[in-house]
Amino acid sequence: MSTVRTAVLAAATAALLAAPEASATNYTLWIHGKNGGGTQRGNYADFSNWGSSTVAAGVNKKAVNWNGTQKISVENFRIRDALDCFCTGTNWCYIAVHSAGNLQIGYALSLYGGSTRNIKNATPNSTGVCGDAGGTQVGWNVKWVDVASGAGGGSELADNGEWATTDPIVGDLVTSTARAMYNHNTTRSKWFYMFAGAKGTLYSGILPGQDDEAVSYHSTGGVSAAGSFCNPGDLFCNGTLTLGTAATSNGVAKWSYHTVELRDDGEIYGHSGGGTWGGIVGPVRADMAATAL
Template sequence: MRPLVLACLLLASAISSQAGATNYSLWINGRGAGGAAGSYADFSYWGPARSGLGVNPRAVNWDGYNSIASQNGKVRDALDCFCTGTNWCYIATFSAGDPMIGYTLANFGGSSRQVSNAAPNAAGVCGVSGGAKQTQIGWNIRWVRAAAGAAGGTELADAGRWTTGEPLVHDLKTTTVRAMYNHNDTRGTWFYMYAGARGSAYSLLLPGQDDEVVAYHSSGGVAGSSGGSYCNPRDWWCNDLTLGAAVNEGGRPKWNNHYVHYRDDAEQFKHYLNNNWEGITIPLRADMEAFAR
């Protein structure tokens, strides 16, 4: 076969393969009740139905109450459904959704996953693709965007400001969640962090800049076994949380593949979205619309 003919056939095959690929935007909620588990169309945790949530948006609902380990299967189901085979995913998280996806990647991102057909049943589980079982290692994830990321924990959980009978509150203690999984092992996936700074009276419990619930040490992906005090550059009384993946002022690094994309220098965004797309989810949503295509 002539080289030119062979090249054309290979190009046609590649185009045909890409034509069957679909991108999805997955939204993983944080603490608190919201959408129905297994329903990828229920965005009630986040707010009223709206456009501009990225390409083919899907809500990855878990109960926001029980432990990360016990609820993690719902996230794996979604990743198996939409992020295998020729399909790829963009992921948005809020608050405890950050350690949820981090835990998933660190503990299961190197496991064999079934290539699924992106057609979930009522429980949110998809069938095999093409009628024949195929597997791959891990998932196809382009990046994660984490608003008010709680993978570093919150001092509100440490101090018992939330009910201590809630399993998730135990997980969100600063030393507990930081020891729960290897935060540096993201399977090569980049986490783009959104750190809010419009604190409140609760700020007395939270070191440095905060959004009422999580301090910059957590929402900025600062590495280590405990929290620390980090601020905006104009605040001289604590070390700066640096933008990008750079080491923070004072010498403490971020976890591997963690990048501060948005730092709330104007101190305008709180934590809570109030089931209305509010707070630090505002810049997150805008960037999902712009970049998740």
């Protein structure tokens, strides 16, 4: 476990111990990526995108389902609805995201995390909207964000037309577009723990550096500029993706409050979870089960 994660856990534990008897209810929100096939939007119990809903994946887990074929800006209201529902008032949230879900939570925090929100009652209706509990607050109560192969920096597969161009979200995943969509340094001081997969071979001629067959390390590692970054000792790369918050070996900084929790040195984690909590989703699920308490 990283020193950053250890410090955040210690602070969270101290806050809970100091809280009055009517302390916070914690929730774990899971935000899927592109497509997210079969999920029922507004139904926080529908984990069909991820795998069995009986698998441990953090306290009071909720599936935040959105139309993963549409643009981030069009569907981001569903993420904000979930954050309002479960992460306001005395309630707090852990967030887990996969792929383009990284863009969704980053977009919400950067552009709306400083806005005034109505405190909600954590009881959603059929469309995923919760009722008002009275009062307001600024932003949301988020402990941290775990990111499984995040697409916050876009993918060269979108740049090169390797995905169906009829899906509006593909335009958002163009690397230049994804990186300009919002200020990735503005996380409202919430830590993004990056889990970067590297089991990629199919698109090695398109995706620079290490990749998981969908997204490269420059994105999954939270690096502030696109480039060719790899595991230690790998050849033909601009630099090594470092663990933690440090810049890459050739001096390219990570975005603020972004830290690499897992770098796939063994090249064993692919991008897709396969509907079985597999691939790079697996270690994120395990981390949330162990720490989102």
